[in-house]
Structure formats: C-alpha cells, structure tokens
Amino acid sequence: MTTTIEKMKVFWQESRQELRRVNWPTQQETIRYTLFVVVFSVSVSLYLGILDFAFVQALEKLILK
Numbered sequence: 001m002t003t004t005i006e007k008m009k010v011f012w013q014e015s016r017q018e019l020r021r022v023n024w025p026t027q028q029e030t031i032r033y034t035l036f037v038v039v040f041s042v043s044v045s046l047y048l049g050i051l052d053f054a055f056v057q058a059l060e061k062l063i064l065k
Contacts, residue, residue, distance in 0.1 A: 002010075025033070
C-alpha cells in the first residue's frame with residue numbers, strides 16, 4: 001500500500017519526465033505567435049468597433065427619423 005508521500009513523489013518524477021519531452025517553442029516562434037495574436041486581436045476589435053458604430057448610426061437614423 002503506497003502512502004500519500006510516495007504518490008506525490010511519483011507524481012513529481014513523472015511530471016519532470018513529461019516536461020523534458022515537451023517541444024518548447026524558440027524565442028523567435030514565441031515572438032511571432034505573440035505578434036500574430038496581438039495583430040489579430042486589434043483587427044477583430046477594430047472590425048467589431050466599426051460594425052458597432054455603423055449599427056448605432058443606423059438605429060439612430062431609424063429611431064429619430
């Protein structure tokens with residue numbers, strides 16, 4: 001019967017082994033992916049902002065007409 005301490009020890013050993021197998025991205029890849037996410041997020045926010053502005057203008061014209 002294994003104790004909790006032994007289970008924790010096995011867990012940490014297996015976790016370390018698994019982390020050694022991870023294929024970590026290079027610094028260049030990380031920078032590229034980060035820039036992509038930032039540019040994509042800004043693009044989507046601008047698109048949604050323009051749509052929001054257009055719909056507000058259209059609704060104001062319809063309501064105040």
